[in-house]
Amino acid sequence: MMAVWRQVAEGVTGVIKGHVVTLRNLFRRPVTYRYPQVRPELPVGTRGIPVLLSDEEGKLLCTACEVCARECPVQVIHISAHRDENKKKVLDEFDIDVSRCMFCGICAEVCAFGAIAMSDVYELADFEQDRLIYNKDRLAEIGRRRRGPIINYGIKTEGPRYGPEPAATAASPAPAAKTSPPEGAKP
Numbered sequence: 001m002m003a004v005w006r007q008v009a010e011g012v013t014g015v016i017k018g019h020v021v022t023l024r025n026l027f028r029r030p031v032t033y034r035y036p037q038v039r040p041e042l043p044v045g046t047r048g049i050p051v052l053l054s055d056e057e058g059k060l061l062c063t064a065c066e067v068c069a070r071e072c073p074v075q076v077i078h079i080s081a082h083r084d085e086n087k088k089k090v091l092d093e094f095d096i097d098v099s100r101c102m103f104c105g106i107c108a109e110v111c112a113f114g115a116i117a118m119s120d121v122y123e124l125a126d127f128e129q130d131r132l133i134y135n136k137d138r139l140a141e142i143g144r145r146r147r148g149p150i151i152n153y154g155i156k157t158e159g160p161r162y163g164p165e166p167a168a169t170a171a172s173p174a175p176a177a178k179t180s181p182p183e184g185a186k187p
Contacts, residue, residue: 045152047103048122050096051143052136053115053155060140061115064089068107068116076100077107094139098124099132108153117143117155 033040042048053061064081080093108116119142126132145157 042120042122042156044148044156045118045154046120046122047105047118047154048120049098049103049118049124049134049142050101050105050107050116050139051119051121051155051157052094052139053117053143053146053150054140058144060091060136061113062091062094063113063115064091064094065112067110067112071106071110073104073106074100074102091136094136096134096139097132098134099129105153114150117146117150118153119143119146119155119157121157 055061064079066079066081069075069077069079076097078093078095078097079091081089081091084090103118105118108118121142124132142157143155146155147158148156
């Protein structure tokens with residue numbers, strides 16, 4: 001019988017503690033961002049989309065060693081390369097499927113050449129699945145917008161917070177023609 005009363009007392013105590021927290025926060029001024037008009041200032045090290053970094057001349061730092069692709073837990077990095085006449089690997093393709101990427105940052109951590117960093121680009125929603133596969137050029141473009149040093153495998157970028165548009169492969173469809181409302185319908 002005593003155990004029942006102890007459980008009742010613990011339940012009541014839990015409810016009272018919950019109400020105290022609610023009352024304490026009830027009179028605080030709310031913190032509201034008018035997103036997307038006002039965007040939050042993200043801290044350095046925010047894990048957005050992984051990007052490819054370049055040197056001062058604009059040449060990609062990636063050596064196509066494929067360590068990042070092997071270590072990626074969800075296997076979303078796809079790399080293809082060939083060897084030139086000096087037997088050196090040359091990067092042909094570097095694709096990341098950001099629809100499946102979990103932004104863990106392991107690819108940036110294992111890169112021995114510092115060629116990958118996590119950017120602050122996080123607005124990746126799109127209506128077409130194919131546009132969520134970022135190729136070498138799109139990743140390098142975001143990486144070239146870097147401002148400041150790499151801190152905790154993350155970089156800050158300037159410019160738009162979304163990735164550049166992929167090159168259109170087919171002509172875009174013509175806009176739909178306006179139709180008049182059916183008779184008797186109120187505008």
